[in-house]
Amino acid sequence: MMQESGTEVTSNGPANQSGAANGEGVPREGRPKSATPSVDVTAVDLLNLQQHQALQVARQILLQQQQQHQQQQSQQNLGRKSPKASEKQQSLQVPVSVAMMTPQVITPQQMQQILQQQVLSPQQLQVLLQQQQALMLQQQLQEFYKKQQETLHLQLLQQQQQHAGSKQSKEQVSAQQLAFQQQLLQVQQAQQQHLLNLQRQGLLTIQPGQTSLPLHSLTQGMIPAELQQLWKEVTNAHVKEEHNHSSNNGHRGLDLSSPAPPKNAIINQHASTNGQYMSHKREVSTLEEPSHNSHPLYGHGVCKWPGCEAVFDDFQSFLKHLNNEHALDDRSTAQCRVQMQVVQQLELQLAKDKERLQAMMTHLHVKSTEPKATPQPLNLVSSVTLSKSAPEASPPLSLPQTPTTPTAPLTPLSQTHSVITANSLHGVGPIRRRYSEKYNMPISPDLSQNKEFYMNADVRPPFTYASLIRQAILESPEKQLTLNEIYNWFTRMFAYFRRNAATWKNAVRHNLSLHKCFVRVENVKGAVWTVDEIEFQKRRPQKISGSPALVKNIQTSLGYGPALSAAFQASMAENNIPLYTTASIGSPTLNSLANAIREEINGAMDHGNSNGSDSSPGRSPLSAMHHISVKEEPLDPEDHDGPLSLVTTANHSPDFDHHRDYDDDHDDML
DNA sequence: AGTCCAATAAACAGTG
DNA sequence: ACACTGTTTATTGGAC
Numbered sequence: 181m182m183q184e185s186g187t188e189v190t191s192n193g194p195a196n197q198s199g200a201a202n203g204e205g206v207p208r209e210g211r212p213k214s215a216t217p218s219v220d221v222t223a224v225d226l227l228n229l230q231q232h233q234a235l236q237v238a239r240q241i242l243l244q245q246q247q248q249h250q251q252q253q254s255q256q257n258l259g260r261k262s263p264k265a266s267e268k269q270q271s272l273q274v275p276v277s278v279a280m281m282t283p284q285v286i287t288p289q290q291m292q293q294i295l296q297q298q299v300l301s302p303q304q305l306q307v308l309l310q311q312q313q314a315l316m317l318q319q320q321l322q323e324f325y326k327k328q329q330e331t332l333h334l335q336l337l338q339q340q341q342q343h344a345g346s347k348q349s350k351e352q353v354s355a356q357q358l359a360f361q362q363q364l365l366q367v368q369q370a371q372q373q374h375l376l377n378l379q380r381q382g383l384l385t386i387q388p389g390q391t392s393l394p395l396h397s398l399t400q401g402m403i404p405a406e407l408q409q410l411w412k413e414v415t416n417a418h419v420k421e422e423h424n425h426s427s428n429n430g431h432r433g434l435d436l437s438s439p440a441p442p443k444n445a446i447i448n449q450h451a452s453t454n455g456q457y458m459s460h461k462r463e464v465s466t467l468e469e470p471s472h473n474s475h476p477l478y479g480h481g482v483c484k485w486p487g488c489e490a491v492f493d494d495f496q497s498f499l500k501h502l503n504n505e506h507a508l509d510d511r512s513t514a515q516c517r518v519q520m521q522v523v524q525q526l527e528l529q530l531a532k533d534k535e536r537l538q539a540m541m542t543h544l545h546v547k548s549t550e551p552k553a554t555p556q557p558l559n560l561v562s563s564v565t566l567s568k569s570a571p572e573a574s575p576p577l578s579l580p581q582t583p584t585t586p587t588a589p590l591t592p593l594s595q596t597h598s599v600i601t602a603n604s605l606h607g608v609g610p611i612r613r614r615y616s617e618k619y620n621m622p623i624s625p626d627l628s629q630n631k632e633f634y635m636n637a638d639v640r641p642p643f644t645y646a647s648l649i650r651q652a653i654l655e656s657p658e659k660q661l662t663l664n665e666i667y668n669w670f671t672r673m674f675a676y677f678r679r680n681a682a683t684w685k686n687a688v689r690h691n692l693s694l695h696k697c698f699v700r701v702e703n704v705k706g707a708v709w710t711v712d713e714i715e716f717q718k719r720r721p722q723k724i725s726g727s728p729a730l731v732k733n734i735q736t737s738l739g740y741g742p743a744l745s746a747a748f749q750a751s752m753a754e755n756n757i758p759l760y761t762t763a764s765i766g767s768p769t770l771n772s773l774a775n776a777i778r779e780e781i782n783g784a785m786d787h788g789n790s791n792g793s794d795s796s797p798g799r800s801p802l803s804a805m806h807h808i809s810v811k812e813e814p815l816d817p818e819d820h821d822g823p824l825s826l827v828t829t830a831n832h833s834p835d836f837d838h839h840r841d842y843d844d845d846h847d848d849m850l
Numbered sequence: 851a852g853t854c855c856a857a858t859a860a861a862c863a864g865t866g
Numbered sequence: 867a868c869a870c871t872g873t874t875t876a877t878t879g880g881a882c
Contacts, residue, residue, distance in 0.1 A: 644856065663871065683858065693873050700872080707871080
């Protein structure tokens with residue numbers, strides 16, 4: 181029945197649905213049957229790509245720097261330049277080969293192709309999009325820097341016409357080097373911001389294992405080996421050619437001296453976290469711990485001074501190196517200033533994120549008796565463990581969190597069962613299809629978080645039709661929808677279903693008919709569809725638990741502390757253990773830590789060999805799924821004369837659900 | 851390799 | 867006749 185909602189977006193056109201679902205030239209958007217595997221990119225790959233691109237940009241800048249410098253020197257200081265310096269510059273250009281490294285901005289066509297082939301998950305696409313934005317930004321920065329260089333060059337020429345002395349020239353060169361460093365820093369910071377944003381949105385998972393805290397991860401991401409190599413090139417070139425004179429004067433627009441340097445304590449605090457300890461030797465000698473063979477700038481036999489990476493067999497030689505190579509000079513000072521800015525930036529970001537966290541925690545605990553959470557990230561753990569003790573607070577279903585609050589994080593207290601958003605794990609493993617259905621997980625968290633994305637991007641949502649239909653129905657006030665209203669929900673919520681109209685309607689109907697969880701109810705107005713939640717939950721996930729390898733993985737992950745393996749996270753998700761994913765709360769590493777601790781508290785270590793009742797994967801006390809008061813007799817659609825009688829009442833009955841779910845599952849599995 | 855599941859396509863029937 | 871709704875079957879491919 182075309183009800184009042186018939187005015188809805190029917191851009192799909194009056195598709196001849198019956199029997200000719202694929203009519204009207206709608207391009208079939210099936211699975212990427214022969215999708216080019218090369219496009220299969222994970223978030224980590226994208227991160228690497230971005231870093232590589234940033235490096236290229238930076239190298240381009242460096243090349244320009246060097247070229248301009250070379251030009252000016254050959255023009256102004258013909259006989260003075262040492263051949264070595266010239267060789268150095270030449271050698272710098274050789275590996276750069278900027279012409280060969282075109283910035284890999286994805287063309288709209290390529291983007292469209294990626295979108296249509298659906299080889300990327302929405303999260304990956306978001307990463308991709310944002311990285312493209314970052315690329316743009318970097319290019320803009322590059323252009324800006326070009327202009328800056330031009331003006332600088334002009335001024336340099338003027339000055340050198342006035343003072344033909346070499347000293348002045350060197351000062352300018354020094355300033356240029358610093359300007360470049362500053363520029364590099366800007367690029368880094370842009371990246372940094374970007375990465376933080378990505379992390380906050382849970383779109384990016386830092387590879388665990390190498391760091392202990394997010395900031396460290398971040399910094400590692402910011403200054404990869406290549407970037408450090410670049411830095412080395414810069415600083416070496418700078419040092420070899422000239423050093424003396426304060427670099428504070430003359431560097432245009434970089435004003436490194438102006439920002440109030442962070443307190444040493446703060447520097448130390450960050451140094452201890454991000455490993456990028458950066459301070460004057462004098463400070464080091466006064467501040468560092470006198471512990472033997474231990475130095476913040478020394479780790480794994482390598483000097484950790486930015487851009488150094490010199491290898492030492494013993495600590496003494498490192499100290500010697502530190503005193504000799506990283507003594508108090510212009511270069512070290514400049515590097516220190518740069519590092520200060522990095523730290524400041526991180527602090528700023530940290531403060532913002534702390535504030536955000538505070539607000540989140542305040543919001544989430546406003547109804548509980550918990551004391552207001554402190555901004556300490558680790559309190560996530562406590563809040564998690566606390567929240568699990570009060571599952572009664574959970575409303576019937578995940579539906580209360582409608583997608584209308586995309587930025588609002590999940591409310592743990594209210595959705596013990598739906599916290600999982602496998603999206604954060606999407607990039608970890610192979611791209612799976614429609615993960616939400618697999619684990620019977622409510623899709624609302626993901627949906628709410630990515631609502632905007634799905635609404636605007638012509639990307640297929642990674643949910644099964646059944647999940648989407650269920651979501652549509654449950655979102656409705658009456659928990660019932662006509663077929664047409666379901667259609668409308670699809671088109672309203674997903675750009676993909678706006679464009680690719682024909683087949684999915686057939687699929688919707690097919691799913692409605694096929695799955696027992698969808699119950700058709702005759703209504704006054706016609707027929708409406710409701711969700712039989714019990715049936716829906718009966719559709720069990722595929723069993724993954726019990727894998728010894730998995731258990732071992734978990735154990736090692738915990739054993740190694742916060743470096744929670746991706747496999748572990750994946751297992752958490754696949755085992756239906758609610759976790760505060762990166763999508764819901766900022767830092768993935770923190771989440772990993774929280775998860776690890778929480779998992780430990782939950783006694784998941786006996787995951788594989790506990791007594792049968794609790795070895796089931798989803799038996800997180802926090803999960804407790806949602807608990808529907810189940811009528812004894814199975815629902816019979818035929819017997820119901822009203823849809824409301826079918827709607828799950830979702831009374832919480834712990835006694836029932838605690839073990840029934842899994843016993844049921846096992847029974848069905850066997 | 852076999853099984854399960856979801857997506858897709860399509861035929862068909864009932865109804866307004 | 868037509869469009870919409872609903873059911874059913876078959877095929878395909880991915881994941882396990």
